[in-house]
Amino acid sequence: MSTTTLLGLLLGAGVAGGLVLGVAAWNGWLPDKDAPSTSRRSKILTRWSQEVRRRAAVAVAVAVVVGIATRWPIAVVAAAALTWLWPTMFGGAKAGAAQLERLEGVATWTESLRDTIAGSIGLEQAITHSLDSAPDTVQAPLQRLVGRLRAHVPLPVALSGFAEEFDDASVDLVAAALILNSRLRGPGLVGTLTALADSAREELEMRRKIEEGRKVLRRAAGIIVGVTVAFAGGLILFSRSYVEPYGTPGGQVMLAVVLGVFATGFIWIKKASIGNTPERFLASAEQLATVTTTTGDRR
Secondary structure (H helix, E strand, O other): OOHHHHHHHHHHHHHHHHHHHHHHHHHHHOOOOOOOHHHHHHHHHHHOOHHHHHHHHHHHHHHHHHHHHHOOHHHHHHHHHHHHHHHHHHOOHHHHHHHHHHHHHHHHHHHHHHHHHOOOOOHHHHHHHOOOOOOHHHHHHHHHHHHHHHOOOOHHHHHHHHHHOOOOHHHHHHHHHHHHHHHHOOOOHHHHHHHHHHHHHHHHHHHHHHHHHHHHHHHHHHHHHHHHHHHHHHHHHHOHHHHHHHHOHHHHHHHHHHHHHHHHHHHHHHHHOOOOOOOOOOOOHHHHHHHHHHHHHHO
């Protein structure tokens, strides 16, 4: 291996590693200075997961291979960025399906809770009894909710923590209805839960149709990228004379322009495949705990 080749490898690896770290910092690996220290540590440990390290290693490896094949700095940067961002740009199907399953589980649990409350059982007892028949997608959050209730955590605080685990406005509606009933102790909870369950079912059907459209966009984008990369790789391997002008400084500038156009198109496709779900409105468990403590002190 010549000195020039070795230097090219080192430069390619350095550029790719710097790009990956820059993108990682932009996406939020850096801790929030205003966040509590325990929250900061947990976020750092979560983000520096095995999956993140694996993606970084694959991105650097692909960049090195591209650097050996082309010796084009722009191609090295583009290869590292594409490899790192691939799950973000063209993934999301599993996350979308999981979110729909969780929402369906909450709708089923709401119906079960309604039927249990209809038997003249108190709200806290109904929540505990609903654990046995709850869908698998809500079992873990519901177990933690029941655990909080058994630890004598106020019901509004426990329900808010339950809703936070889903990060969904539809679940906030259910939790808010239960919180209001726990404070007012008024009738009509069964009818309210029935309406909320029906509303969740309708929203679930609408989200499924939207997710199908997103799958088409993601699939089309993946096919375009795959064909483009395969075609470019074939030219580099079997027709070096055709792509030789890209090795010049002017060719690198033109390559950057072409790749920038492709990146702009893919970013547009990504934005089109992301739905704007309603923002959450329920107060956090910490805020409700503060309000509950303040109210208790005043009393």
